[in-house]
Amino acid sequence: MKAGLAAMTVAAVNYARTSPTSGELILTAVADEMCGGLHGSKRLVEQELSADFACVCEPTGDQLYLAHRGAIWLRLEVTGRSAHGGRPWLGRNAINAMLAWLTALQDWTPTTLRRNEHELLPDNTLNIGGISGGHKINVVSDRCTADVDLRHLPDADVSGLVDEVYAIAARTITDFDFTVEVTHTVDPMETPESNPIVGICRRAFAEATGRSLQLGGTAGFQDAHYFSRDLGIPTVMFGPFAGGTSEGDDYPSKSGQPDEWVSLSALTTTVNVYEGMIDGVLTSER
Structure with a gap:
């Protein structure tokens, strides 16, 4: 510019x-x-x-x-339980759970998110912009966060998109606590x-x-x-x-x-x- x-x-x-x-x-x-x-x-x-x-x-x-397009920036967080890396079955690995959640979100994108069409704009999209978790290689991670960028068309149901991100986690990582935080929004x-x-x-x-x-x-x-x-x-x-x-x-x-x-x-x-x-x-x- x-x-x-x-x-x-x-x-x-x-x-x-x-x-x-x-x-x-x-x-x-x-x-x-x-x-x-x-x-x-x-x-x-x-x-x-x-x-x-x-x-x-x-x-x-x-x-x-x-x-x-509009944008919804989300901070996803999963909480597990730490354990020694030699005995991972005693913990709940938050990174593994986050990967499962993000994979499910990627699978959701082409089927549900990209259902609208616009003459001038590309479809709704999702991008995983960052992920962070773990403290040490020989410790089961008890926390993992990810930043997700949702871009949506002018007629998108914004609250519905956020609700679906939450619902996907509820179906995918049932043994973990998780949160979805909207960190920033931009109107289309x-x-x-x-x-x-x-x-x-x-x-x-x-x-x-x-x-x-x-x-x-x-x-x-x-x-x-x-x-x-x-x-x-x-x-x-x-x-x-x-x-x-x-x-x-x-x-x-x-x-x-x-x-x-x-x-x-x-x-x-x-x-x-x-x-x-x-x-x-x-x-x-x-």
């Missing part, structure tokens, strides 16, 4: 210098997006930011993202294609590039939900892709990798698109 922020800054300065259009343009540069935006965009929610439209400068390339968001901001963005892109701007969504989550869900601001996501290594890929992004980069031509094009978006919003009848 560094390139997107640079493009937005240049576009805002250019427009302010050259356009007589009245109206207020707000440029925000916040931290913490990768960790949920609790100390960044959420602060804007707390300050009750008001606007007619919003654009988040996520790397989207030749697409305009209208939606992102979706802006209808019929919203005027979509047409404004498409026109700006066509004027800047001579090409059509395709609609899409992102598998991850962004800060867009704060503006869309919490503040009621119609929101889209658009910005330059971090360059890939092969021509012709649908998603040639190296975003988040050590050698990520954005071409100067893409940056210049994005500035022009942003200027068109700003002009379209500030001159439209709202």
